[in-house]
Amino acid sequence: MPSLTQRLGLRVPIVLAPMAGGISTPGLVAAVGNAGGLGSLGAAYLTPTQIREAGAAVRRLTRGPFAVNLFAPQSTSEPTAPQVERAVAELAPFHAALGLPPPALPPQASDDFEAQLDAALEVCPAVLSFTFGRLEARHLGALRVRGILAIGTATGLEEARQLEADGVDAIVVQGGAAGGHRGGWSEDELADTLTLTRAAAKNIRVPLIAAGGLMTAADVRAVLDAGASLAQCGTAFLRATEAGTSEPYRAALAAAKTGDTVLTRAFSGRTARGLRNAVTEGVQQPLPYPQQNALTRPLRAAGATAGRADVLSLWAGEGVESGRTGTAAEILESLWN
Ligand SMILES: Cc1cc2nc3c(=O)[nH]c(=O)nc-3n(C[C@H](O)[C@H](O)[C@H](O)COP(=O)(O)O)c2cc1C
Incomplete structure (x- = not known):
C-alpha cells in the first residue's frame, strides 16, 4: 500500500x-x-x-x-428573537465606533x-x-x-x-x-x-x-x-508573503506572545482559537454558528479596511510567538x- x-x-x-x-x-x-x-x-x-x-x-x-x-x-436551529436581540446589542457599540449601521442578521446565514x-x-x-x-x-x-x-x-x-x-x-x-x-x-x-x-x-x-x-x-x-x-x-x-492575511492581522501576529490566544465563540458561534481582543472580551452571548458568523461579517470587513485589529477574528494557534x-x-x- x-x-x-x-x-x-x-x-x-x-x-x-x-x-x-x-x-x-x-x-x-x-x-x-x-x-x-x-x-x-x-x-x-x-x-x-x-x-x-x-x-x-x-x-x-x-x-x-x-x-x-x-x-x-x-444541523442548526433558528435562534429566538431574544437571543438575536442580545447578540445584536453586544455588537452595536463596535458598529457605532466604526460608523457602521446597527448589526442585523441576514436572512440566509x-x-x-x-x-x-x-x-x-x-x-x-x-x-x-x-x-x-x-x-x-x-x-x-x-x-x-x-x-x-x-x-x-x-x-x-x-x-x-x-x-x-x-x-x-x-x-x-x-x-x-x-x-x-x-x-x-x-x-x-x-x-x-x-x-x-x-x-x-x-x-x-x-x-x-x-x-x-x-x-x-x-x-x-x-x-x-x-x-x-x-x-x-x-x-x-x-505571515507568509503569499497569504491573504490583512495588514492589521499581520501586525497583531508579529506582536503576539505565547499565552495571548483564547478560545472564543464571539465571532462565529463556534469555538475557535485566536488572539484576545475587544470582541473576544466583549461578546459573551453570541448566536450559534452560522448565525453569529453572518452577524459579525460586516464588522470584520470594516475592521480590516480600517486597520482595526481589535474587531477582527485574529485566528492563531498557541505557537503564534x-x-x-x-x-x-x-x-x-x-x-x-
Ligand atoms: C486563520 C486560520 C483559519 C483556519 N481555517 C480553517 C478552515 O477553513 N478549515 C479547516 O479545516 N481548518 C481551518 N483552520 C485550522 C487548521 O486546519 C489547523 O487545524 C490549524 O491551523 C493547526 O494549528 P496551528 O494553527 O497551530 O498550525 C484554520 C486555522 C487558522 C489559523
Missing part, C-alpha cells in the same frame, strides 16, 4: 492548513505545492463560482496536487454545502478535506468515483473512529493548541497534539495528519515519529529541514 505522501506525490510531508476567509489564497496554495508540500484552499466561505475560479487560479500557478476544504453541513461540493467536484482537486463533522455516504461516494481523497477532521479518538468507519482516506487529528476553529462535533478534549497523534496511531488504521501548534522542524519531526503521515500547519504560514515572515517556500523549508 503506497503511503499518503506517495499517493499525493509530495516531496515534503507537510500540509498547508486550509484557512478560510481569504488567507489561503490560490497563490499561497500553489506556492506550497510548488515547494513540494500539499496546499489547501480554505473554500468554506466561498460561493460555488468563487470555488471554481479559485481552483482554476491554483491550476494556473501549479501542476502539483492541492486540497479544497469545506465545512461539513451543520449559511452557505449552500451541496452547491459548494458540486463546485469542488468540478475543480477535481487531489483532496477534499472537511471539518466540523462527517459527510454522508453519498458525498464520500461522489469523491471516490472521481479519485478525490476524502480527509476528515477529528479532535479526539472517538471522532477519528467515526471518520474511519465512514471510510475516509485520511484523518486530520487536531490538538487543542491549533489556531482557528475546533473541527470536532462531539465533546472536544483539547488534546495535546502529540498525545492525540500517538493514541490515534495505535487505534486508527487510516493515515493520520497531525495538526496543532506545529511551528518548527522539531515539532513536525515529533508528530511524524509519533505515527502521523503528514503534519498540517496553519499559524506558521499566516514562533511565527515568522518569508515566502511560503522559505517557511516550508524551515518546517522540514
Whole structure:
C-alpha cells in the first residue's frame, strides 16, 4: 500500500492548513505545492463560482496536487428573537465606533454545502478535506468515483473512529493548541497534539495528519515519529508573503506572545482559537454558528479596511510567538529541514 505522501506525490510531508476567509489564497496554495508540500484552499466561505475560479487560479500557478476544504453541513436551529436581540446589542457599540449601521442578521446565514461540493467536484482537486463533522455516504461516494481523497477532521479518538468507519482516506487529528476553529462535533478534549497523534496511531488504521501548534522542524519531526503521515500547519504560514492575511492581522501576529490566544465563540458561534481582543472580551452571548458568523461579517470587513485589529477574528494557534515572515517556500523549508 503506497503511503499518503506517495499517493499525493509530495516531496515534503507537510500540509498547508486550509484557512478560510481569504488567507489561503490560490497563490499561497500553489506556492506550497510548488515547494513540494500539499496546499489547501480554505473554500468554506466561498460561493460555488468563487470555488471554481479559485481552483482554476491554483491550476494556473501549479501542476502539483492541492486540497479544497469545506465545512461539513451543520444541523442548526433558528435562534429566538431574544437571543438575536442580545447578540445584536453586544455588537452595536463596535458598529457605532466604526460608523457602521446597527448589526442585523441576514436572512440566509449559511452557505449552500451541496452547491459548494458540486463546485469542488468540478475543480477535481487531489483532496477534499472537511471539518466540523462527517459527510454522508453519498458525498464520500461522489469523491471516490472521481479519485478525490476524502480527509476528515477529528479532535479526539472517538471522532477519528467515526471518520474511519465512514471510510475516509485520511484523518486530520487536531490538538487543542491549533489556531482557528475546533473541527470536532462531539465533546472536544483539547488534546495535546502529540498525545492525540500517538493514541490515534495505535487505534486508527487510516493515515493520520497531525495538526496543532506545529511551528518548527522539531515539532513536525515529533508528530511524524509519533505515527502521523503528514503534519498540517496553519499559524506558521499566516505571515507568509503569499497569504491573504490583512495588514492589521499581520501586525497583531508579529506582536503576539505565547499565552495571548483564547478560545472564543464571539465571532462565529463556534469555538475557535485566536488572539484576545475587544470582541473576544466583549461578546459573551453570541448566536450559534452560522448565525453569529453572518452577524459579525460586516464588522470584520470594516475592521480590516480600517486597520482595526481589535474587531477582527485574529485566528492563531498557541505557537503564534514562533511565527515568522518569508515566502511560503522559505517557511516550508524551515518546517522540514
Ligand atoms: C486563520 C486560520 C483559519 C483556519 N481555517 C480553517 C478552515 O477553513 N478549515 C479547516 O479545516 N481548518 C481551518 N483552520 C485550522 C487548521 O486546519 C489547523 O487545524 C490549524 O491551523 C493547526 O494549528 P496551528 O494553527 O497551530 O498550525 C484554520 C486555522 C487558522 C489559523
